Amino acid sequence: MNKDLYVALKSLNLKATPKRLAILDILVAESVYLAPEEVWRKMRKRFKSIGLPTIYRNLEDLANGGVLIKIIHPDRKLYYYLCANADHHHHFICINCKKVEDLSYCGAEEIEKEVKKNLKGRVISHLMQVFGLCKDCSVSRTIAT
Amino acid sequence: MNKDLYVALKSLNLKATPKRLAILDILVAESVYLAPEEVWRKMRKRFKSIGLPTIYRNLEDLANGGVLIKIIHPDRKLYYYLCANADHHHHFICINCKKVEDLSYCGAEEIEKEVKKNLKGRVISHLMQVFGLCKDCSVSRTIAT
DNA sequence: TCGTAAATAGAATTTATTTCTATTTAGATA
DNA sequence: TATCTAAATAGAAATAAATTCTATTTACGA
Known part of the structure; x- marks a missing residue:
């Protein structure tokens, strides 16, 4: 198995159970984001019995540990996808094919500066998600809904 | 009643019903964001009968029309608050007192440039929400949960 | 290999949101 | 001002998403 992932789990005090792995x-294999329920469907092909709570618990634990990123889609549902480097939280998300790509640009410093200076407040976290059509999907104009 | 709001409703082809107003x-009076269910509780003090579906429908319609902004909190629930100028979608949100303040900074142009140039994609919308503690709440260290 | 804390299944529950149908109402038009 | 119609609403019911609970199983350190 992937060495880095194993180390990551260790450092989070999470056991390397077959289901967690x-x-x-699944999330490493897919380069798209998946809803918990979609992960569940895929898991059911591999395990005869697998509960939805297990999916939720693991996704949440892994997201809290920074191994996964929780993507919040505008339509209320939560989606998750694997994040290779936990420091990078800025994404371009294709609303057609669901592919997620990293954005290098991040205005975090400017924001922090403005909040500190103008609002006298303190930044704890920020969320930046850019939705659109990726290269392939903006060529073929048809948009799935 | 507020003239601007009336005009806004007109332009959205939404009728100025007592409940919608x-x-x-409520959302104008509060400068904090509110969950649909919180709006409902406040509405029940004014109307003897008021259904939750009415709250949801109106919040959604008003948000779609740009009169309200839909704030997506990290913990899955949706919150709403009134937006005076519909063009401004960047907020500093205090996780303690729920106050929402505008951020003037916006990296939209840089992002659009990067998506177009590096990813050959097309930006449809973007979301930037900064969570933290406002001036008052970062002074008193106690954080409500 | 053994012991223990962590992880799990499966059922049940909770919470959030939406759908549906009959009734009411805002506001345009006569 | 009275009438009409599409939009808005209540209230009940259904759906969807996420969580809780308890008994059982399992990873993995000693």
């Missing part, structure tokens, strides 16, 4: 495996 | 009134 399979969840990671 | 009251929802706006």
Whole structure:
């Protein structure tokens, strides 16, 4: 299995259970974001019995540990996808094919500066998600809904 | 009633019903963001019968029309608050007292440039929300949960 | 290999949101 | 001002998403 992932789990005090590893495996294999329920469907092909609570618990634990990123879609549902480097939280998300790409640009410093100076406040976290059509999907104009 | 709001409703082809106006009134009065269910509780003090579906429908319609902004909190729930100028979608949100303040900074141009140039994609919308503690709440260290 | 804390299944529950249908109402038009 | 119609609403019911609970199983350190 992937050495880095194993180390990551260790450092989070999470045991490397077959199901947890399979969840990671699925999310590593897909370069798109998946809803918990979609992860569940894929897991059911590999395990005869697998509960939805297990999916939720693991996704949440892994997201809290920074191994996964929780993507909040505008339509209320939560989606998750694997994040290779936990420091990078800025994404371009294709609303057609669901592919997620990293954005190098991040205005975090400017924001922090403005909040500190103008609002006298303190930044704890920020969320930046850019939705649009990726290269392929903006060529073929048809948009799935 | 507020002239601007009336005009805004007109332009959205939304009728100025007492309940719709009251929802706006509540959200104008509060400078904090509110969950649909919180709006409902306040509305029940004014109307003897008021259904939750009415709250949801109105908040959604008003948000779609740009009169309200839909704030997506990290913990899955949706919150709403009134937006005076519909063009401004960048907020500093205090996780303690729920106050929402505008941020003037916006990296939209840089992002659009990067998506176009590096990813050959097309930006449709973007979301930037900064969570933290406002001036008052960062002074008193106690954080409500 | 053994012991223990962590992880799990499966059922049940909770919470949030939406759908549906009959009734009411805002506001345009006569 | 009275009438009409599409939009808005209540209230009940259904759906969807996420969580809780308890008994059982399992990873993995000693």
